[in-house]
Amino acid sequence: MERQRGKAGVHVPALFSARTLEKPEREYLLPGADASTKAREERLENAIEPGRYRAVVSGIGGDELLGGPINPLPELADLLVLGKLHRFLKQSVAWCLTERAPILHLVPEVVGFSLKRYSGWNGTSDSDPRWYTQNLLRAFPQQRNRMRRDRIGLLPSCLEGEMMWTSLLETQPHRFPAITVRYEYRYPLLDRELVEFVLRVPPEQIRSPENRRSLMRRAMGAILPTEILERRKKAFPAQANSRLLAEHRVEIESLFRGSRLASLGYIDERKFLSAFSSSNFHQSPVLMRMIGLELWLRNDLVTT
Numbered sequence: 001m002e003r004q005r006g007k008a009g010v011h012v013p014a015l016f017s018a019r020t021l022e023k024p025e026r027e028y029l030l031p032g033a034d035a036s037t038k039a040r041e042e043r044l045e046n047a048i049e050p051g052r053y054r055a056v057v058s059g060i061g062g063d064e065l066l067g068g069p070i071n072p073l074p075e076l077a078d079l080l081v082l083g084k085l086h087r088f089l090k091q092s093v094a095w096c097l098t099e100r101a102p103i104l105h106l107v108p109e110v111v112g113f114s115l116k117r118y119s120g121w122n123g124t125s126d127s128d129p130r131w132y133t134q135n136l137l138r139a140f141p142q143q144r145n146r147m148r149r150d151r152i153g154l155l156p157s158c159l160e161g162e163m164m165w166t167s168l169l170e171t172q173p174h175r176f177p178a179i180t181v182r183y184e185y186r187y188p189l190l191d192r193e194l195v196e197f198v199l200r201v202p203p204e205q206i207r208s209p210e211n212r213r214s215l216m217r218r219a220m221g222a223i224l225p226t227e228i229l230e231r232r233k234k235a236f237p238a239q240a241n242s243r244l245l246a247e248h249r250v251e252i253e254s255l256f257r258g259s260r261l262a263s264l265g266y267i268d269e270r271k272f273l274s275a276f277s278s279s280n281f282h283q284s285p286v287l288m289r290m291i292g293l294e295l296w297l298r299n300d301l302v303t304t
Helices: 038-050 073-081 085-099 101-116 135-141 156-172 191-202 213-218 239-247 249-255 270-278 284-297
Strands: none
Touching: 073 085, 073 101, 073 156, 085 101, 101 156, 239 249, 239 284, 249 270, 249 284
16 A cells, blocks of 8 residues: 555554553553553554644444455345245355355354344343353343344344444444543544445345455455455454463463452352353453453552
8 A cells, every 4th residue: 555655654563462461550540451551552642643643544344344254144144034045045055165164054054143133132142251240231231232122024134234333333442542642533434325325235246255345346446456455364353352362361360360340249250260261262352351441440549
């Protein structure tokens, strides 16, 4: 991109592997930080301050709306629910050939996906870790009833889209202010007209077995360099979280022995340590939040 624009960008190291998972400095009173947070934020501020930038442009929404992660289940579930069996089998075979997966595995996944979306999922069965306590779940009842109750008549992709949209709202970076400044974030890929347009486009136009990000690649063909346009994969934050958790396993287990969160009745310490020791990091974003809260509670200036 720099070569094509003829202008060098600003490079700031922000690797998850550089996080220390140690208590934050005493003056950092926002939950979610560790000892490396302040230095990381200062590097960013020092890099962008000379440019007098007014806002930070965020790419949130690109993967979710424009075909980033390869997930054929919503499209196939719609075909199954609509009774378009010929189209369903044709698309299933195409996806299986691309992903090199047996169709006998994919079809039960599609059926299970459909049933789960219609069977009363309300944001809890898949997302609530078993080490949450009832005290914590009762404290945030509004978070447990985010899915609509009138599911009948809606396609599985519609219900999946509602879950996706809730996740987007929860991860927008402006909700997590920095220590010395609150950046103004802009979300061009969440522009209302763009979102309404993309949600009306047939799914096979957005992604296909042969071409991930099909619509986006066609739209950006004359703008992006070929190296970026045809890139096959990209890293996702969840993978970085899982690696960080694995590398700091001993320190995290030590941190949660005598947990402040447990003493307040928000988590079950025994179940948390058991789940963590099982190397099951599929809920790594939730684990990272719990670690940040535990570190915050252990700060000497925080009172409970």
